[in-house]
Amino acid sequence: MFCHENAMAGRPRAFLDWTRTRRESPSPRDLLRDPTAMDRLASPVLSRRLLLGVLAALGLPWPARADSPQRWVCTNNDCEPYIYDPRLGDADNIAQPGHPIAPGTPFEALPDTWKCPLCATPKSWFRPTRR
DSSP states (O other): OOOHHHHHTTSOHHHHHHHHHHHHSOOHHHHHHOGGGGGGOOOHHHHHHHHHHHHHHHTOOOOOOOOOOOOEEEOOTTSOOOEEOTTTOBSSOTTSTTOOBOTTOOGGGSOTTOBOTTTOOBGGGEEEOOO
16 A cells, blocks of 8 residues: 655655645635635735635736825924824814814815814924825
8 A cells, every 4th residue: 555654755854844734735726615724824924825826716806905094294393293194083183172083084184273283283284204
């Protein structure tokens, strides 16, 4: 009787590790048949490769990364500096206390009376940050 372990005798250790990994890691074809196969993956790099393989096998493009909204920084030298992040909004809104800026509000939609919550610098002093 032919045994797989006997066939591997004399092979370099790196080859044995590679074949073991190949047997234990699901292929893109396995992922199409068994959605739980992704749970067997050991590393995020491998899971990204497998996802790319599945998408390629299906003829689908890799989904584009959603662009994060532009953040704005206060240019007043006396400020810490404060960075306005549209995802967070401004809960303080010192220009109009009691009227917080809701998360998701783009900088362009802020009222002209809006000010930096740290140093009270007007909106016109803010510049876009580098990504």
